[in-house]
Amino acid sequence: MNIKLKEIPVLERPRERLINVGVENLSDEELLSIILKTGSKDMSVKTLASHILSNLNGLENLKDVNYHALKNIKGIGDAKACTLVALGEISRRANRKIASLTGLKLNTPVKVFEFYKSKVNNYQEQFYTIYLDANKKVIEEKLLFIGTVNYSLVHPRDIFKNAYLLNASSIICVHNHPSGDVKPSAEDINLTIRLREVGVLFGIKVIDHIIIGRDKYYSFLENGKI
Numbered sequence: 001m002n003i004k005l006k007e008i009p010v011l012e013r014p015r016e017r018l019i020n021v022g023v024e025n026l027s028d029e030e031l032l033s034i035i036l037k038t039g040s041k042d043m044s045v046k047t048l049a050s051h052i053l054s055n056l057n058g059l060e061n062l063k064d065v066n067y068h069a070l071k072n073i074k075g076i077g078d079a080k081a082c083t084l085v086a087l088g089e090i091s092r093r094a095n096r097k098i099a100s101l102t103g104l105k106l107n108t109p110v111k112v113f114e115f116y117k118s119k120v121n122n123y124q125e126q127f128y129t130i131y132l133d134a135n136k137k138v139i140e141e142k143l144l145f146i147g148t149v150n151y152s153l154v155h156p157r158d159i160f161k162n163a164y165l166l167n168a169s170s171i172i173c174v175h176n177h178p179s180g181d182v183k184p185s186a187e188d189i190n191l192t193i194r195l196r197e198v199g200v201l202f203g204i205k206v207i208d209h210i211i212i213g214r215d216k217y218y219s220f221l222e223n224g225k226i
Contacts, residue, residue, distance in 0.1 A: 014026060014033045014034045015034055017030060018034065028053055028058075029050050029053060030049075031059075033045045033046050033048075033049040035084070039075070040076075043074075048076075051073070051074065052073055052076070055073045061122075062084060062087065063091045063092050064122040065085070065088060066085065066123045066124075067085050069123070070085065092119070104138050105137050105138075106172065107136055109208055109210055109219035109222055112130070112174060113210065113212060116176075117212055117215070117217075120174075120175075120176035121176075121178070122180070124146060124178060125145075125175060125176060125177070126145070126175060127144050127145040128141055128142065128143050128174040128175065129159050129172070129173050129174075131162060131168035131171055132169060132170045132171065132172065132207070133167075134169045136170065136207075139166045140166055144158060144159065154191055156194055156198040159171065160199070160204060163202075164202075164204075168204060169205070170204060171199070171204060171205075171206055172206075172207050172208045173195065175188075175210075176212040177211055177212070180213040180215075181213060182211045182213040182216055184218060184220070192206075192209045192225065195209070196226055207226075208221040208226060
């Protein structure tokens, strides 16, 4: 049954509940209803919010969905798709501001995975390099490439140039596979070999190259490939 918002008692509407009981007490559906503002021709805003959450398998996946995927959901037009994509990007940027690697000691692949699994998205490849000091504490991280990685563009020159500028002793490379399959491709393996060889020449150790999927990772170090 599609109940219109105006048919819901005033005090039970999402905005009024936010004001009266606090935002932390609203359901995911209610929060999304406030963001959407209106429903579609065939669905009330609450029904549409529930429909979107069902398609995304939960609110936590909103940060990873893109415009075209949203447009494929019934009831979502250009305006709502843009609003939700913007909301997802705001969430990612806020998390990046809060989560800082600087000064952390990354001594296991699991620590790297735990930090980056919520940082990378599931529809676009991202290639990060983490620069470490002699004690393996993070000096800085750099996002070097975004999009479908063309491995001819992932040049050791760019990676090691930053290492020299930051006076780094070692590096860790991290990138994601939006497919969720963390098995390294031939390009992944070749790039890792190139980076390791250049690192030996320059005296900057490549500690690991980690591939991140949706809920798992592959470490070249753990698998004895580096």
